[in-house]
Amino acid sequence: MNGGFEARPDERCQRGLAVSYFVARGYDEERLRAALQAAWNHSLIEASETWGKRTVRRLVRQFRFEVRLGVRDGEISFLHRALASPEQRAAQSGVFESCLRTAIAAKEERT
Amino acid sequence: MARTLGPYVSSPHGKRLMGKEPLVFHCNYYNYFLQKTLLLDDELAMHEVIADAAASSAFATLSNAARGLELGTPDARRKLAEYTFSELGFGTIDLSRVTPSGGVAHVPVSHYGRCLRAASGAEFARPQSYFDAGFAAAAASVIHGVPLESLEGRIEACQSMGAPEGRIAVGPRKRRDAYFVSCGQGGQWAGTPVGPNKDTHVDESAILAALGTLDFSGNEEGLVPRFGVMLTNHFANFYNRISFEFVHRMKSTGLMEAAEDLLVEAGFRCAFHTFGGIMSSAEWDAVIKPQCKTKEDWVHGMVATVNALGWGVWRVHELSAERLVVRAYDDYESSGWLGTYGKAERPVSYLMAGGVAGIMNLIHVGDISRKPTLDLGFYEKVFESDARFFPRQVKSMAMGDDYSEVVAER
């Protein structure tokens, strides 16, 4: 694991557009949400969905990516948009992972 | 996001309409395997049928919606067409450069252009966006009030062949055959289906209520990434027209039954990837899996989910580890056949047949609860298994029965 998480691209369907992040020890979801918003100048569109007893938060940077927090315990879904160039995908993945490390560290500090 | 759209209207037996056209969810895998089958024999010219079927369904939807919304200007109707394309998961289309005499529609994102490659496993020998071509022609007709019969769309560039964006040239129709007129809802059964099976821990109404809260609209790019696949909220009459016309055109070749077998096989692929994707998804884990105590519950859970797809009402009539019998009330394939051709001489629910067998293959042969990787190797393993299930269509609404029935057995 790199920085407390493992990234697994979903090659099956979205051909590298979808990446699942697995965080074994958990992360501070609110901290991650705030870090992502700050990284993108508070421009991310937020929405949530109820999946049974689970609340999934969606953060969208239009035409670039969508993050789904809470899809499973310790799992985050990162979906690049089709129009995002390879360079943009690399850059936004990098920023996301940096924010995720911050959120993992925040959780570890609390526990 | 605020899009001008024809409203979604619920219709009996789980159907949903937009602009009076029934919509059904299908994924990129089914869209690919169905189209691959149809395009096998160049002499059939099925690529023209695909484009024309798209035009017919799109024209019906857009013209009905435009009338209902009282959209009095070309600009308003253009936005309706563009938003509808995106809302339903077909991608993004720019129709601003299409005039009453024609022009080029630009498609920066196309479901058919971009999303079928994940299913094909190989580079394409030909463009894949015939649907986009038909949609563009229909949109031009509705936007500018030009008769649909005078226009056709032609693929100039397709992302499936490596183009950075799709381009569809809309111009005067050169083909002589007339566009097919969509039958709308088609044939419908007026009765009330039996209720969900009670011999299960699965609560279908709760599942449908939960799925009803999820967002299945096309995102800002006009794509619907869900359950690990790319969904389209597609026109039932499009699928019906292209499938049934394919069978018609194969009649004189001595290969009609073979053609039907391949349509069922496309249904197997749909089941494997769409149902497999659903049963492997985080959404399933959260909403449906908690109710599943047995393999039989998994079957009931998947059938309950099918009832959210607009395919009609499926009911488990009989279920064991060796046999599944599903009755479908108002299955969209039979509805479409009845509405277009009248009573059928043979069953026409090919997708249903593949889907019913596919559920049992996934659960009992593929052990989908272990979340295997749904790749070609796994598909072949299941398909080659001596324990796999085969479907038989034993009743058909298209032939006059009250419901269609498929038996899946080993």
Add this chain to the structure above:
Amino acid sequence: MNTIGEMFPGNMGRVRLTRVALKLRMPTLLQTPPDQALDAALLTKLTLCLAEVQKG
């Protein structure tokens, strides 16, 4: 590979054979016994067609 059975093994092979038969408009292929030897010209034809069918 000299027979239908060798060229199109198993259930997946049967599907590929069906696609080839459809593309070539040769319904008799589907009735050919799997162990029947095929002549060279037909083998070549089937091989080329199968390669086409395997494309996207």
